Amino acid sequence: MNIIKKVIVKNYSKVNAMKNVLLVGGTGAIGQYLSPFLVKEGFTVYITSRSERKSNDKNVIYLQGNGKDLAWLEKLSADYKFISIVDFMMYSSDEFKERYEKLLTLSKQYFFLSSYRALADETAYITEESPRKLDVLDKYPEFSADTYGIRKAEEEELLHNASTQNWTILRPSMTFSRGRFQFGASDNNDVLRTTRGGGIILSDQMINQSTTLVYGKDVALMISKLVDNQRAIGQVFNVVTSESHTWQEVSDIYHKVFGLKLKTVLPNQDYVALTKLEGAMIDRVLSRKFDNSKLLDVTGLKESDFHSLADGLTEAWHETDFERFFMARRNWEYEAKVDFLTDTRQNLDRVSLRSKIIYFDTLAKLGKVDDFYVRESNGYWQASQLDNHLKLHRTKKDSSGPDNRWISLKIGDSIRLKKGFNYLLSLSISSTIETEFTPFFHVRTGSIQSLDRQKINKDDKNQLKINFKANSDDFTDLAFTATDFIESGDLIIESISIDPE
Incomplete structure (x- = not known):
């Protein structure tokens, strides 16, 4: 009272x-x-x-x-x-x-x-x-x-x-x-993104608050x-x-009114680092x-x-x-980062050439470690760039679902595998969980080559050396599957290389 x-x-x-x-x-x-x-x-x-x-x-x-x-x-x-x-x-x-x-x-x-x-x-x-x-x-x-x-x-x-x-x-x-x-x-930022077709992110500590x-x-x-x-x-x-x-309920209401699409829920520390709104986030949670x-x-x-x-x-x-709302000023470096995380691309109609260059240059740098690029995030995985390292976050989503559980890293143009040749795949990975996983190569159209099963230790910098003989000339991606990562956690990939033997 x-x-x-x-x-x-x-x-x-x-x-x-x-x-x-x-x-x-x-x-x-x-x-x-x-x-x-x-x-x-x-x-x-x-x-x-x-x-x-x-x-x-x-x-x-x-x-x-x-x-x-x-x-x-x-x-x-x-x-x-x-x-x-x-x-x-x-x-x-x-x-x-x-x-x-x-x-x-x-x-x-x-x-x-x-x-x-x-x-x-x-x-x-x-x-x-x-x-x-x-x-x-x-x-x-x-x-x-x-x-x-x-x-x-x-x-x-x-x-x-x-x-x-x-x-x-x-x-x-x-x-x-x-x-x-x-x-x-x-x-206004998230509704502005919605008007141009962008997806929306939220913190995992906010979603049920x-x-x-x-x-x-x-x-x-x-x-x-x-x-x-x-x-x-x-x-x-x-x-x-x-x-x-x-x-979550607010996002549903915003979807009905504005068409807003909540695509990605980030760990709170990543959301704060991306938005740079630490003071507001102390309150929002x-x-x-x-x-x-x-x-x-x-x-x-x-x-x-x-x-x-x-x-x-x-x-x-x-x-x-x-008209005034649609043309409001934007931080296009930030917009590119959120588009990458939500696997969406905004309509750049009437955006200045300078802003478009910032947007596309930022997209080109995201999800990259050495000559590998993340294809896209999904419900099982979220990717974010940390300086020259790549962070892959395994979400809490149950991996028994029928949809795609892979996180795929596109092999850069400087690397070409040849069928029948021997190679060494080197991975430097830090992890917040301990598990075993099977990395594999694949072509977007379907062909797969599984490599030897690997073990990663929690809180260690794991240096993995994997020998293999390529069984195809056409591999485009190196991938992991969520079924090998039952626990939610983070993988920090510091370096990847493929060298002929």
Whole structure:
């Protein structure tokens, strides 16, 4: 049960305050929806914006300027006597520490946008009283890597200890809106990939974890009911719905709305290394199910007032500027790596020549060790490049299935086997599992030559020397089968060579 703490704020009076509200930086994922709700509640809404904007509503006024310019905000406050300020600006710890006391003086009610990422792990439902990452760093030092979540909690703490308590702290969860669709560790990237035919990856530590994604329009509705609300003063609110899903379920919903195809589940360490989003991933692997009863009680809203995830995504997608979305800037080196891992190729229509060169050059380097290249990943195997080494990850998929269980390395053009000639195959392999396996050559059309069975030891650098006489001129691939690797684990191939004897 969430308890509303009684906070006494001097000079709080609806009678003496004008019905003016200021949105500082209010043109983003939540702010774009907030002004219509506030106008409906009877407020006049002022919105700061770096660029010049025009309004079609006499009750919505854009003010061009820098929302971090405190002197400018003080002048606006003196001119318009704001009853509430909703602050969407992002501050460094030092910036907020220098200005938070002044910000509290500019209106009757100051809204601070914190984040659900300030919160620590909870196996049960999260409430406003749940511990924050900052509160449990001694027990979970790894949380310090989520610098964003820690910073938000530190800024919350400044407000809790401020000389006046006329603040309301808001903690949105992952929020989507027209033109912005979060999935996995990033914002738009995976839906952008989907529009060009690319496959999607996720971390194995995320796939069965619960998360809460909320439509920005619903968050705006929640905030509008907290503005000029005496019961919201000095209070913290998780501005979320009670709808939660596992990431697997989210991917299924995204498939129905966007056509998104989850193709590959990577070990978490590989996913983090590839996306380079360590801070976000500290949070994404935590359970995120919320109890929003405090919010509903204070606002008078009901769960039925909000969109379901599927309905919200569909509406936001239909309102998106597809041309602008499709042409958004991309990291084409990263895109090539994910295409390699998912065995997909994106549509490069209207992509610059320079970006295409980066994309194809990256693909050419991936899956290569010496003169061998990985053909493709599949449900049994995932391949990734580690500097000059090749990592083959045997997944947990049961190898008794009827589909292809091989991981094939294409033999480079510099190597040509001749039928009847003797060769030495040399392999340098490190492994996280101990097993025996039978390497084999094959032609994509079907002919196979099995080599002598080999044993690899766990955590050793195994130097394998295999003599064989080629029984065909046509071999194109060296391969392993998942049936030899019952346990899930990693093979790091540092070198391969085939030399005539």
